[in-house]
Structure formats: structure tokens, C-alpha cells
Amino acid sequence: MNEKNLDYLKEGLKYMGFGTNLNAELERQVQSQQPEFRLSLQLPHHNSTMDYTLHFRRSDQSDMYFFNKYEATLKPDDSARQVSQTFYINKNSGITAKEAYNLLNGRSVHKDLVNTESQPYKAWLQLDPQAQDQQGNHKVKQFHENYGFDLEKTLRQFAIKELEDPQQKERLLRSLERGNQQQVTAVQNGQETKRFIEASPQYKTINVFDEQLKPVKRETILRQEPQQAQRKETKQELLAEGQQELKPVRRKGLAI
Structure with missing residues (x-):
């Protein structure tokens, strides 16, 4: 042996x-x-x-x-x-x-692959539930890097606490790339809520679920941008924008 x-x-x-x-x-x-x-x-x-x-x-x-x-x-x-x-x-x-x-x-997995010319590439894989071959295997859909789905960039749109820590963010990315439904902490109006998320490369977004794994709207965990307070424009700002303040002009009289 x-x-x-x-x-x-x-x-x-x-x-x-x-x-x-x-x-x-x-x-x-x-x-x-x-x-x-x-x-x-x-x-x-x-x-x-x-x-x-x-x-x-x-x-x-x-x-x-x-x-x-x-x-x-x-x-x-x-x-x-x-x-x-x-x-x-x-x-x-x-x-x-x-x-x-x-x-x-039904979830997607991110893998390192090799094409027929032995060239390495990365792609998200997902089984097509509607298409099967003669052996009963589902067709595998591939979403390549040029498809336009960037997981890390997509996650930045959402108020997820784990993204604030580099190590937790890295673990979250790797887990989602393996196709897992990963628990995260969503922060809205100062309140923390447990949610589950999964990657959805076909639609270039993520799917969101509550603690019972029931789907919820992803908009509920979108990052809320702070509203900027309205500032009064000063005289200097007006001048910087090319607006000139009108001043009375005193004209000298002509001698007769």
C-alpha cells in the first residue's frame, strides 16, 4: 500500500x-x-x-x-x-x-478557478434550479469579476457594526464568500439589531434576514448618512462664489 x-x-x-x-x-x-x-x-x-x-x-x-x-x-x-x-x-x-x-x-460561493487555457480567475458560482443536464446536475452560473459585483464595496452601503473592525470585517467577507448566511449586528438610530445576510452576486447586492431567518427589506439596514447642518453663507463665501456686494458709488461733482 x-x-x-x-x-x-x-x-x-x-x-x-x-x-x-x-x-x-x-x-x-x-x-x-x-x-x-x-x-x-x-x-x-x-x-x-x-x-x-x-x-x-x-x-x-x-x-x-x-x-x-x-x-x-x-x-x-x-x-x-x-x-x-x-x-x-x-x-x-x-x-x-x-x-x-x-x-x-440556492446561495452563491466565490471560488478560485482555472479556465480551459489553464489561466486562473475568480468567480461567484450559483446553481440554476431551472436548468439540468441529462445526469440531473444543475447548470452552474458564473459571475466573473468583470460582472461588476464587489462584495466589500457593496457592504459599505449598510450599517453593519462588524465592518468597523478590520479582523471582524475580514472574517465576515470570507464567510460570505463561502456561501454562508452570516449573522451581523445592524445599527440604526443608535439601536443594535441582529440580522443575517448572504451575498447575492447575480443582483449585485446582499439578502437580509431577521433572527428567524425570514427575509426583511435590505433598506432597513442601509447606512444613514448624517444630515449636514445648513450654514449661513458669509460675506467671504459669497465673494468666493464670484458674487460681489453692491456698494454705493460716490461721484465727484464737476467744477463750473
Whole structure:
């Protein structure tokens, strides 16, 4: 058995969010030297359950195995129907277990990608619930950087307390990029209110929810610009604007 390859696979499972519970079965399957095998895992996520089926295949040229893809199925606890998607893995990198959960819930995930010419780029990904291929996978919509959605710039429009601290702001940005619904503190008229937000790159904004995760108008947490007090214009300001004060002109009389 290739110990380095086994360690690499274990590292990949951990990095992809599948933990270490599959390690014993993974080792047993690698020892068996089957051409390919699958591992199954179920993880709870909030009020839902996710079923994962992980696919491994041995190389035709060596004894090395590769983690190629996994199927994720979201099973909501409510009456909503379950939804599934296949995600492909490349060198222990791809959509993580938590990101798959967020995508299947209709949210968007920001990822580093590579195009067909091996050029790196960044894009927001979102599953299209209305479009599926012959295998039942949803079409993946991509919103590239030139699409015009800037998450950090968008957040500046809103009165979110966490944006005032650099570390909290960075954690908030990273969480939203992973597709999470993140709790924030909205400040309005000096009052703090707990809200949940999520990125909505397709519409170049964010979605806002109350503490029960019910949608609320995003306008309710917009930043309120302080009203500038009206100032009386001074004589100097008038002159600066090119307005001249009229003064009486005294004319000298002509000698007769």
C-alpha cells in the first residue's frame, strides 16, 4: 500500500470538510487495491441533512488512488424536496462539503478557478434550479469579476457594526464568500439589531434576514448618512462664489 498516497487522500478529505471519520474505511479500501471504490457520509447542517458519496479511482499506471468527485444530496427537514449535485475534485481542491450545502440551498460561493487555457480567475458560482443536464446536475452560473459585483464595496452601503473592525470585517467577507448566511449586528438610530445576510452576486447586492431567518427589506439596514447642518453663507463665501456686494458709488461733482 502506498502510505504517502493514503496520507494525501486523508489530507484531502479533511481539507474538503469531510473530517476524519472516513479514514479507517479509506485505508481498508486502499489496501484492497480495487480499481475504484466509494465512501458514504452523512453530515448535519443546521435544520438539514447532507448525504455525500465520495468516488475514488486507482491510476492505470500506478498504485495511487485519486479522489475524483462526490455526489451531495440535501435533505431538508421541512416539506421541500431533496436536491442533488455532483461536484468534481482536482488535486484535493474544489467545492467543499459546506460550500456544497450552501450551493444546494440556492446561495452563491466565490471560488478560485482555472479556465480551459489553464489561466486562473475568480468567480461567484450559483446553481440554476431551472436548468439540468441529462445526469440531473444543475447548470452552474458564473459571475466573473468583470460582472461588476464587489462584495466589500457593496457592504459599505449598510450599517453593519462588524465592518468597523478590520479582523471582524475580514472574517465576515470570507464567510460570505463561502456561501454562508452570516449573522451581523445592524445599527440604526443608535439601536443594535441582529440580522443575517448572504451575498447575492447575480443582483449585485446582499439578502437580509431577521433572527428567524425570514427575509426583511435590505433598506432597513442601509447606512444613514448624517444630515449636514445648513450654514449661513458669509460675506467671504459669497465673494468666493464670484458674487460681489453692491456698494454705493460716490461721484465727484464737476467744477463750473
